[in-house]
Amino acid sequence: xxxxxxxxxxxxxxxxxxxxxxxxxxxxxxxxxxxxxxxxxxxxxxxxxxxxxxxxxxxxxxxxxxxxxxxxxxxxxxxxxxxxxxxxxxxxxxxxxxxxxxxxxxxxxxxxxxxxxxxxxxxxxxxxxxxxxxxxxxxxxxxxxxxxxxxxxxxxxxxxxxxxxxxxxxxxxxxxxxxxxxxxxxxxxxxxxxxxxxxxxxxxxxxxxxxxxxxxx
Amino acid sequence: xxxxxxxxxxxxxxxxxxxxxxxxxxxxxxxxxxxxxxxxxxxxxxxxxxxxxxxxxxxxxxxxxxxxxxxxxxxxxxxxxxxxxxxxxxxxxxxxxxxxxxxxxxxxxxxxxxxxxxxxxxxxxxxxxxxxxxxxxxxxxxxxxxxxxxxxxxxxxxxxxxxxxxxxxxxxxxxxxxxxxxxxxxxxxxxxxxxxxxxxxxxxxxxxxxxxxxxxx
DNA sequence: ATAATTTATTAGGCATGCCTAATTTTTTAT
DNA sequence: ATAAAAAATTAGGCATGCCTAATAAATTAT
Ligand SMILES: [Mn+2]
Ligand SMILES: [Mn+2]
Ligand SMILES: [Mn+2]
Ligand SMILES: [Mn+2]
Numbered sequence: 001x002x003x004x005x006x007x008x009x010x011x012x013x014x015x016x017x018x019x020x021x022x023x024x025x026x027x028x029x030x031x032x033x034x035x036x037x038x039x040x041x042x043x044x045x046x047x048x049x050x051x052x053x054x055x056x057x058x059x060x061x062x063x064x065x066x067x068x069x070x071x072x073x074x075x076x077x078x079x080x081x082x083x084x085x086x087x088x089x090x091x092x093x094x095x096x097x098x099x100x101x102x103x104x105x106x107x108x109x110x111x112x113x114x115x116x117x118x119x120x121x122x123x124x125x126x127x128x129x130x131x132x133x134x135x136x137x138x139x140x141x142x143x144x145x146x147x148x149x150x151x152x153x154x155x156x157x158x159x160x161x162x163x164x165x166x167x168x169x170x171x172x173x174x175x176x177x178x179x180x181x182x183x184x185x186x187x188x189x190x191x192x193x194x195x196x197x198x199x200x201x202x203x204x205x206x207x208x209x210x211x212x213x214x215x216x217x
Numbered sequence: 218x219x220x221x222x223x224x225x226x227x228x229x230x231x232x233x234x235x236x237x238x239x240x241x242x243x244x245x246x247x248x249x250x251x252x253x254x255x256x257x258x259x260x261x262x263x264x265x266x267x268x269x270x271x272x273x274x275x276x277x278x279x280x281x282x283x284x285x286x287x288x289x290x291x292x293x294x295x296x297x298x299x300x301x302x303x304x305x306x307x308x309x310x311x312x313x314x315x316x317x318x319x320x321x322x323x324x325x326x327x328x329x330x331x332x333x334x335x336x337x338x339x340x341x342x343x344x345x346x347x348x349x350x351x352x353x354x355x356x357x358x359x360x361x362x363x364x365x366x367x368x369x370x371x372x373x374x375x376x377x378x379x380x381x382x383x384x385x386x387x388x389x390x391x392x393x394x395x396x397x398x399x400x401x402x403x404x405x406x407x408x409x410x411x412x413x414x415x416x417x418x419x420x421x422x423x424x425x426x427x428x429x430x431x432x433x434x
Numbered sequence: 435a436t437a438a439t440t441t442a443t444t445a446g447g448c449a450t451g452c453c454t455a456a457t458t459t460t461t462t463a464t
Numbered sequence: 465a466t467a468a469a470a471a472a473t474t475a476g477g478c479a480t481g482c483c484t485a486a487t488a489a490a491t492t493a494t
Contacts, residue, residue: 220480220481222480222481222482252481252482252483253482253483253484255482255483255484255485256481256482256483259480259481259482260481260482263480263481274489274490
């Protein structure tokens, strides 16, 4: 079995590989895990020895099939537990990520499948991310950023790319959740911010970072 | 926050203190945790420094108020999770202990209370052990062993003192669970074994160890 | 009381997973 | 091409939590 730390690295590498933002370097992993590049280099050696990744200074880190399988299992558990925490225990959507970060490491062969069944085989987690199925298949994630929506057009919030407490509480305050209808009124060329209308409510100005953190469908 | 290992030690010391089998020594703790007395001595120092226990070669280890509080919180989570795993996820009663061993270490202030509420405030776990309440109060555990029941008398299984897979699967095979009515037919002086009738079924011979592992009420 | 046995403790070591500081390599700017 | 900056790596260290082997202390048996 893998350690918590190994699983956290695999999950981080997996997420970085989906971002498609190029080479997965020690620095990028360190940033994702909020630790030190030197620590990452240590761990990349261990993961390479265990055949969970390949690592090459030129090509960066890449999950092997074995590593991908493990990463997806961890992600599956993470997202299923998030659904449980929100729907069954009544936590707020800004609280669940940190707890799921711990629960994703509980080891038991049947756990994910039993939890999945108990929850009614949900397709998406509370942040709009697709939940990998028992066979490892994953629905393709939404990938249009709110930022890319042209003024005059409407869309619905499909997922949030940032699960920080700060961002989710801000969304809560604005009345924005998964499924909320947003209309882009205007884009400000100066700083990339935009004016949007939330549902049928009033218009507000949100930053470029905000526009990049919401995926719409 | 405390580490998994610290919590496991606190829980072990707590359980040993309830057994009332005298002084809690490094050897007894090592046996409970299946590790080495030398390791235990190391940890007793750390727990003493953190004011979670007091340790004295003469008096053995004793939980402080702070240590007791933590131990009870861990036991509370352990038993609530066991109820969850059995009742909501449908695991067998011999499978839940090991998973709860992991789940008991998930840290979140509201978790135990939310889980408790979700489960309908259960009083006992699936092995018949009382679940500590939010205020730390615990129903007194059953303490009459099946072994002490006189021939001719009947009783009901209230709890099992041994949660090993081997014992629980054996009980399963015999059709014995919490609440099962048992009648003591005969006690064999030779080896302490006894002949019991399970429910309205046939009579079987069970060992002394068996008689010591079942609590009745 | 002395010897044998058991228990507790210390000493030294190892794996994990992190760190800082120093060094090397690579990339970017001039 | 050279200098400056950034990224990767190495070296050395630290905390945790475990181990074995050696030693000390306490118990039990003779
Ligand atoms: Mn995690
Ligand atoms: Mn999520
Ligand atoms: Mn248990
Ligand atoms: Mn445990």
